[in-house]
Amino acid sequence: MKFDADRLISRNPSMWASFLRDWDRSLRAADHPATTRYNYLLAATQLCGFLGTFGHIRSGAGQDPLAVTKADIERFQVWMIETRSASTALNKHKSLQQFFSWLVAEEELDVSPLARVRQPRRKKKLIPIIGEDQTRKVLNTCDRRTFAGARDEAIIRMFANTGARLSEVADLEIHDIDMSLDTALYHGKGGKDRRVRFGPKTGRALSRYIRMRSQHRAAQLSHLWLAQKGAAHLSDNGIQMMLRRRGQAADVEHLHAHRWRHTYAHEWKRAGGDTGDLMVVLGWSSDEMPRHYGASAAAERAQETQARLRIGEDV
Incomplete structure (x- = not known):
């Protein structure tokens, strides 16, 4: 993925833009993928835009990231949940954690404003597979x-x-x-x-x-x-x-590439394939992903077992 980082950064007030430009340099030095950098910078830009739009709430935070408080982050998360989704709000939370942790590491902040902010809870949905x-x-x-x-x-x-x-x-x-x-x-x-x-x-x-x-x-x-x-x-x-x-x-x-990824994991687990092998094939490093992607297969296997056992049908 290619994107113009400077164009995204320049949408922010000067103090925000200065910190974001330094952060992006650190991300590039650590060889973070372009997609990751984009998502991180976008989350910070959206927070800045939110604080600027609702300047009557926190005008200082809209101009300087060092002025952002726990209450600002919580308002932003509520807004994300109400206008987007809890899943999107969770992704923004994780991205902003990286930004403010970097500010702490750079000794610009003593404590991150996200230190005591709870992550949004994401509803677990069965991802529709493609037959x-x-x-x-x-x-x-x-x-x-x-x-x-x-x-x-x-x-x-x-x-x-x-x-x-x-x-x-x-x-x-x-x-x-x-x-x-x-x-x-x-x-x-x-x-x-x-x-x-x-x-x-x-x-x-x-x-x-x-x-x-x-x-x-x-x-x-x-x-x-x-x-x-x-x-x-x-x-x-x-x-x-x-x-x-x-x-x-x-x-x-609703055709998109990720539906085939979910289907692949679904069929692998449904066929009794090894979870460790699936992680290697799909490039996962955490076993949280096989559980998430395999949920639909687990539900289907449970339904098949339920139909086979016929519990309560012979009375």
Whole structure:
């Protein structure tokens, strides 16, 4: 993911912008991914904007992050929950924790204003998976005789066949694909690389696309996925837009890359696959994620067991 950090930072008052620019330099020095940096800086910018908009509450905090109090953070979280969601508010809380912890480490603050602020509680929802019939409908919208159709089929099969994140598929470069071993090298979060295998159908789709790609005017680019027109690559935002269009054409609602990731974890757990192996394949370092992603599979297994046991039905 590429973004203009300075443009985002410059939206803030001068004192906020100065601290955010220094923080971003520290994040880059620590080799934080661009996506992480963007989310961190966006959360701080949104807090600053909130305090500035509601200046009658805390005018000083809207100009200087060192003036932010516990009450300011709590008001911001309430606003996030009411205007977005508890899940979004939790993500902002975690990002702001990083910013104010950095200010403490830099000895700009003695104590973070988030030190005694509780995290928003996120409701646990069963993430809707995407069935094989739905994936097949989406694939049927791809005319593999065209460049865009061949490219999009390969992208969709990579999501469905490997359970990768949107950023991981979008960031693939041509040399990350090994067609002799049928593997892809994903560059995961936190600079963690992993190599995964893909199946025969995905391999054929990739081969078809790569042959067409070799004739593209931007074939010299290192990025695997190229835009249909011009000499540019297809960004993660471009892939999101493509999936939205394909979903609408296939009459599949709310189509996005993460649904295949949830489906992959669902099917893995439903088949009795090992959790440790799933963590390796999907690039997780915490066992919290398999529990979260596998919740729908656990619910389905429980329903199957309930139907099989027929408890209370023989009276």
